[in-house]
Amino acid sequence: MTVNYNKNEMIPAPVVDPDSKAFWDAVQNQELVFQKCGDCGRLRHPPRPVCPKCRSLNIEWEPSSGKGTIYSKTIYRKSPHPGMKAPFTVVLVELDEGLKLISNMVDIKNDDIKIGMQVEVVFDNLTDDLNLPKFRKVD
Amino acid sequence: MKSIKNKVAIVGIGLSGFSKDCKKTELRMACEAIKDALDDAGLTPRDIDGMIKQTDDSADEHAITSAMGMPNLTFYGETRWAGAPCGMVMQAATGVAAGACHTAVIYRAVNGGSGLRSTPSMRSSGQLSTADLLHWAFHSPFGLMTEQGAVAMLAERYMYEYDIKKDQFGPITVTCRQNGAKNPNSAYFKKPITMKDYKESKMVTDPLRALDCYEKFDAAAAFIVTTPERAKYLNHPPVMILGAAQGSVPETENMCGYYRDDVTGLPEMAVMGKRLFKMAGVKPKDIKFAQLDDAYTPLVPMQLEALGFCKKGKGVNFCGDGKKIKAGGRLPVNTAGGSLGEGHIHGMNHVIEAVHQIRGTATLQVKNAKIGLVATGAGGPAGGLILGR
Ligand SMILES: [Zn+2]
Numbered sequence: 001m002t003v004n005y006n007k008n009e010m011i012p013a014p015v016v017d018p019d020s021k022a023f024w025d026a027v028q029n030q031e032l033v034f035q036k037c038g039d040c041g042r043l044r045h046p047p048r049p050v051c052p053k054c055r056s057l058n059i060e061w062e063p064s065s066g067k068g069t070i071y072s073k074t075i076y077r078k079s080p081h082p083g084m085k086a087p088f089t090v091v092l093v094e095l096d097e098g099l100k101l102i103s104n105m106v107d108i109k110n111d112d113i114k115i116g117m118q119v120e121v122v123f124d125n126l127t128d129d130l131n132l133p134k135f136r137k138v139d
Numbered sequence: 140m141k142s143i144k145n146k147v148a149i150v151g152i153g154l155s156g157f158s159k160d161c162k163k164t165e166l167r168m169a170c171e172a173i174k175d176a177l178d179d180a181g182l183t184p185r186d187i188d189g190m191i192k193q194t195d196d197s198a199d200e201h202a203i204t205s206a207m208g209m210p211n212l213t214f215y216g217e218t219r220w221a222g223a224p225c226g227m228v229m230q231a232a233t234g235v236a237a238g239a240c241h242t243a244v245i246y247r248a249v250n251g252g253s254g255l256r257s258t259p260s261m262r263s264s265g266q267l268s269t270a271d272l273l274h275w276a277f278h279s280p281f282g283l284m285t286e287q288g289a290v291a292m293l294a295e296r297y298m299y300e301y302d303i304k305k306d307q308f309g310p311i312t313v314t315c316r317q318n319g320a321k322n323p324n325s326a327y328f329k330k331p332i333t334m335k336d337y338k339e340s341k342m343v344t345d346p347l348r349a350l351d352c353y354e355k356f357d358a359a360a361a362f363i364v365t366t367p368e369r370a371k372y373l374n375h376p377p378v379m380i381l382g383a384a385q386g387s388v389p390e391t392e393n394m395c396g397y398y399r400d401d402v403t404g405l406p407e408m409a410v411m412g413k414r415l416f417k418m419a420g421v422k423p424k425d426i427k428f429a430q431l432d433d434a435y436t437p438l439v440p441m442q443l444e445a446l447g448f449c450k451k452g453k454g455v456n457f458c459g460d461g462k463k464i465k466a467g468g469r470l471p472v473n474t475a476g477g478s479l480g481e482g483h484i485h486g487m488n489h490v491i492e493a494v495h496q497i498r499g500t501a502t503l504q505v506k507n508a509k510i511g512l513v514a515t516g517a518g519g520p521a522g523g524l525i526l527g528r
Contacts, residue, residue, distance in 0.1 A: 003281075003282065011280075012279045012280050012282075012284070013280060014275070014276045014277070014279075014280045015267065015272060015275035015276050016276065017272055017276070020276050020277075024276075045398060046273055046276070046277050046398065052389060071296065071402075072292040072293070072295045072296040072299070072402070073292065073295055074288050074291035074292050074295060074344045074345055074346075074347075075342070075344065075345040076282060076288060076344055077341070077342050077343055077344065077345070078343065079282070080282060080284040080285045080288070081279075081282060081284055084282045088282055090281055090282055090283045090288055090292065092292055092296075092397055092402075099398075100397050100398055101277075102277055102278055102281050102283055102397065103281055104281050104282065115295070115296070115299045132280055132281070
């Protein structure tokens with residue numbers, strides 16, 4: 001794990017609203033899904049109520065390939081939250097379907113994470129009711 | 140297109156010092172800055188009929204009218220985030236130009252050094268705004284909880300795309316600190332730094348070092364705008380608003396904007412700049428000085444690109460070793476020090492220094508400073524002004 005959690009402290013769980021609920025429900029079932037316009041088919045993330053291309057309010061949820069590359073990253077040298085131990089790396093993953101997702105990596109040293117690295121999604125089971133989508137290097 | 144060009148003047152400015160613990164309420168700080176701005180202009184609270192505040196400020200407009208004794212306020216509003224200083228001036232100026240008010244005050248007062256202030260904040264209602272919600276849903280669960288981290292990810296990609304080497308952002312913070320070291324109001328007065336200090340500065344969120352990032356302070360600032368006709372009877376020659384604009388585009392967020400094809404392009408700054416230059420009827424080469432958002436060093440070259448001072452990817456070359464952006468250079472930047480070299484009050488001091496330059500009362504006075512630019516809100520909702528005589 002590149003993020004060591006301090007399990008005695010609260011872990012920063014996502015704040016969920018009706019626009020994003022389906023995304024997080026899927027994550028709890030170990031699935032990564034993205035919003036898809038029910039009319040023109042455009043994929044989008046983060047979840048929003050309207051398609052910016054055709055203004056449709058019809059929403060579908062499409063399973064992600066879960067595969068992508070590291071687009072950017074930063075190493076936190078000091079933790080911004082008592083639930084997470086520094087140093088840890090935050091990554092911005094560009095998925096093969098063209099969407100970007102903020103996440104963390106697992107099973108890799110901070111210094112070994114590079115832009116362009118190929119990755120795939122895994123689910124980090126933090127508590128009984130909290131999974132987070134994380135990424136692992138693909139060889 | 141009708142515009143507000145040459146219809147509104149900045150006639151008063153007030154700026155506190157920069158303290159780590161001023162032991163004053165934000166309301167008191169705001170009142171002091173407003174009082175200073177009124178005195179600077181030669182006006183009284185009775186003269187004020189318009190007011191624009193920053194959404195996050197705890198000192199709201201009604202508390203100000205009560206505390207200051209302003210019986211004639213008939214126009215007020217607000218805007219949010221780092222682009223706000225220029226955006227608030229623009230909104231006040233719009234009110235003046237349209238005749239909704241004749242004399243308006245703009246203010247910010249933040250206990251950033253002593254109080255608990257983090258981004259994003261909750262609105263006074265206790266409800267998360269949709270922009271805040273995006274942060275708490277998709278950023279913070281992964282530890283991306285600070286501006287330093289958010290901007291670091293933009294900077295890392297920027298370095299990757301344009302082959303920018305380690306420490307190449309250093310001359311920006313060194314230049315700001317050298318400017319601020321000559322400014323008696325600066326938190327860093329007589330405290331310049333060198334590239335050696337920069338290289339020894341600790342990493343905060345790679346690739347950002349502590350010296351790439353602003354420090355938090357308790358500070359406040361205020362400006363007064365009015366009509367050119369009224370300005371004639373006041374204390375200072377008017378500083379005319381030649382152009383003013385804000386900028387927000389799809390995927391604009393506070394200090395990031397990751398969900399777009401090119402995360403290093405500051406498109407909200409570009410859309411703001413396009414309108415700004417068109418309104419003022421000038422080009423980047425006409426600008427004699429620029430007060431740019433330097434909350435984080437990488438945002439300075441990105442702004443120079445987005446505003447058309449240089450080509451995409453050439454901002455770091457433009458800044459170079461600091462020669463072009465120093466006082467006396469091709470484009471003197473942040474001549475009072477800015478956020479990195481004077482102190483951080485969210486870009487308000489950038490507007491104040493631009494007014495000083497146009498008036499000819501700056502500590503590091505640029506020769507022939509008859510037209511200058513202010514940009515606030517790089518990496519998020521943007522605001523800009525072009526000021527002149
Ligand atoms: Zn659509």
